[in-house]
Amino acid sequence: MARRGLFWPLFALPGAVWLVLFFLIPFYAVLSVAFGTVDPIFQGPVPVWNPFDWHFTTMRSVLEQLRPGQVFWTVFVRTFAYVGIALAGCLAIGYPVAYYLARHARRTKALLLVLLIIPFWVSYLMRMLAWIGLLLPDGLVNRSLVDIGLLSHPHGWLDGQPSSVIFALVYGYVPYLILPLFATLDRIEPHLIEAGLDLGASRFSTFLHVTLPLSKQGILAGSVLIALPMFGDYYTNDVISGSPGTSMIGNQINLFFQGGPQRTTGAALVIVLAVLLGALMSYYLYSTVRASRQPVTA
């Protein structure tokens, strides 16, 4: 009997050990570095593994710089603004596309699904490379705009423009939003919508009172799915702008890790980011649980 009881747990063991070794303990290492000290001679981080010996000086100075008007405050506000606008842009583009695909596309549905999946599987940096080629000073975008007279001279799209960064974020992340939205909208019973129309509601009103509420969870799930990686993104910003004037939380963290000796500060920022995203995630899970307890009509 004992062997029988151990059969399946043994299968889970290697994977579980792997996740503990390479996911859980590494996260603890971030804590140990953030609350550790700095080597006085080599300036490298010295982790402190015992939580009772943790130093809070680095975290305190990071939190102080997070106050309004300070350096990190500016970066955090900018990050929220960029992610917020990019998310709104993704929803404005993604929702109609997912809606059309789920509710109206018939003969073309399979083809559309394939076309929507392609960007999904094209390397993210390849997609950025594609836009950089188009947005260069002598690129296709500038040349066309000058040719039709909208611009008198080429615009520096890649010289630290916030609008270019947000545009690139929308382009980069919208494919990941469309598929979960499609999955949700595809599951909505057509009868519910027909009932709305039969009972005299206009098409718009039916959408507003039937389809939209029923797809709320999909909107939320998709938004979380793309907002989380956007908050940690630094490469989009680096390749599209490269200017400190548009830098986001991810850029700030990356700067501390790739550039200088201040890995302790970088680790403290990672923890701030993780706590922030953890809160976001908890809100999402809370609202999902609450929604699943409510009747479908909500």
Next chain:
Amino acid sequence: MKRLRDWWSNPWGRPRALVAVTWLYIAWSIVPIAIAILFSFNAGKSRTVWQGFSTRWYWGDPTQSVLHDPALRSALEQSLKLAALDMAVSVPLGVALALGLTRWHGPGARPVNVLMLFPLVTPEIVMAVSLLLVFVTLYGIQLGTTAQLLGQVTFSVSYVVVIVRGRLLSIGKEYEEAATDLGASRVAALRLVLLPLLAPAIFASLMVVFALSIDDFVVTDYLSSDASTQTVPIQIYSSVRGTTTPALNALATVIVVATLLAVAFAYVVHRRFTAGDEAARGSALREIAAFDV
């Protein structure tokens, strides 16, 4: 005016605005990539002005083509090497974990289940920083291919578990129980009954892991050591803003074609495996589509 109103109020008519938005979106998402691929065949050095067709940036140019430029060639080799290693480690690990988590209902199953989901929602920079710090300060693992592999497997395993578990749940326990009732040992039931039934999911996992590995930038970059461990995304990231040749487009194109072929191949094989199994077939495309973040 009346026709317009009729068209608007007809609930079964085609919503023209939505059709337009959808096709415009598709053009917007795919045309830039197509242009970038086109410029990889440019005869001149420009990434922006078309100067005729050639394959010089792939293999023709004796010093700057993907085949002959040591940096580009080694990036391609490192990308493919890591993808192969990642597939070889994370698929068996993930299949075993999925089997364990689906069939084992002990007290430890739940925390592992939750832990398994975390890599799917953690921003890559958080994972990359954690792995870098733990390798440097605690494990003493040298940065380079080994470290990159460990990092990639850590985020790949969860995708394998999600894919394989989906299939396991749809198979149910009946086939296995039938086999054991007929006298097969549990190992034999697993090997002769369950694994063949899982083949489509295992295959899909292989292709998904290939694509995840090839596409990964952040973790792979943080855990790289020197020029010899740079991959294609790292190469693109570090040189795209400078003055580069269409060879960079050619390098990216090779990866794009390889990934799309892998996914298409996975889809075709998945369909063949699940022929006659309607439910599984319908979900194949979505299954392959839904697991890349």
